[in-house]
Amino acid sequence: MTAFGQGAATVGRRTWSVEIRSANHRYLDLKIRLPQPYAVLEGAIRREVETEYRRGHVEVDLNLNDRDQAKTKPVVNLPLAREYLRGLQLLRDEFSLADRPSLEMIKDLPELFRLEETTTDPEDEWPQIRQALSAALINTRLMREREGFATKCELIKRLAKIRRNLDQLDSEIPSIAVRRKARLQRRLTIMLNGADIEPTRLAQEIVILTDKADISEELARLTSHLDQFTVFLAAHEPIGRRLDFLLQEFFREINTISSKINEAGVAQLGVELKNEVEKMREQVQNLE
Structure with missing residues (x-):
């Protein structure tokens, strides 16, 4: 899932704009780009973003559009102005001049004014x-919520398909057991080649081997995982990691079923189930 959002705030002739881009990631990978004077605000920005994101690759860009052309301000060199006036007063007294020292006399004298670059405290601008x-x-x-809703709807459809496949598999358990028992009986008869073994003992061994291939427990666990998955989808909290864990459990149970039942029909169902689960795992990465 990718997401994008913008925000802006204006005070006077200064506008702060923020752009956020996010994409899937297993953990939170946060990158913040700020104009140099505002680097001191990175910690505060990070804390704000972390209230919204728990995982994902997130990029935050802060930009300032300053339409105020006055980047400097004049500053009077008062100590020097006093010296200039004192000097003019000395000249007036020394030569008995009539004119009194005035601003007009000193305003163009060197270094009386200097230009300083205007600076602002980023902390003062934090509210904007x-x-x-x-x-x-x-x-x-x-x-993200719009995309998340669409993803959840798709996951629900895939869950329904998996349930149908499991119901089909569950309905075939009795016939699978009968076929497996018959195959085992034929194999044991061939292997024993007329050896003298009690029919009761042979039947017991067949039952034991058949029980080892029983998939009822795996189907029960898969059904439980599906129910839990459905509950998580309805939750109003981060669920991505928990869903990913459940899907790993899906894979484990499906692999066990496929290894226990060596039949073409079951193998095909197993492939279909794995394909659905793999697609779900890709989609779950879009959920936080």
Whole structure:
């Protein structure tokens, strides 16, 4: 699942914009890109994002559009201005001049004014940045929820198909047991080649071997896993990892069934079940 969200906040002529992109990942892999002065806010941004994401590859980009052209401000060199005025006063007194020292006399003198680059404290701008970040997170969440709902609907369809296959397999257990018992009896008769073995003992051995091939327990566990899977799908909380674990259990039980029953029909059902489970595992990666 991929998701995208944007958010913005404007104060005066400054606009902060946040873009968030996310994709599937087993764990949370968070990358935050900020303008250099705002690097101090990375921790705060990370905490906000982690309230929404528990896993996934997430990229957060913060950008500032500053339409204020005044990047510097003039600063008066007051100590130097005092020295200039004191010097003019000395000249006036020394030469008995009539004019009094004034601003007009000193305003163009060297280094009386200097330009300083305007700076802002990123911490002061955090409320606006947080507002833009929250909007981006909400928009990303809405997209993820839409895709998550579609994914859950698809998973429910596949669950129904798996249940039908299991019901079919369950209905065939009696006939599978009969066929297996007959095959075992033929094989043992050939292997024994007329050896003197009591029929009762032979029947017991056949029952033991037939029981070892019984798949009732595997089918029961698979049904239980399916029920649990359905419960998780209805939960309003992160379920991706739990569903992935259950699907691993699906695979284990299906492999056991396939190894116990060496019949073409069962083998085909096993292949179909594995295909469905594999598709479900791919889709579960889209869920948090």
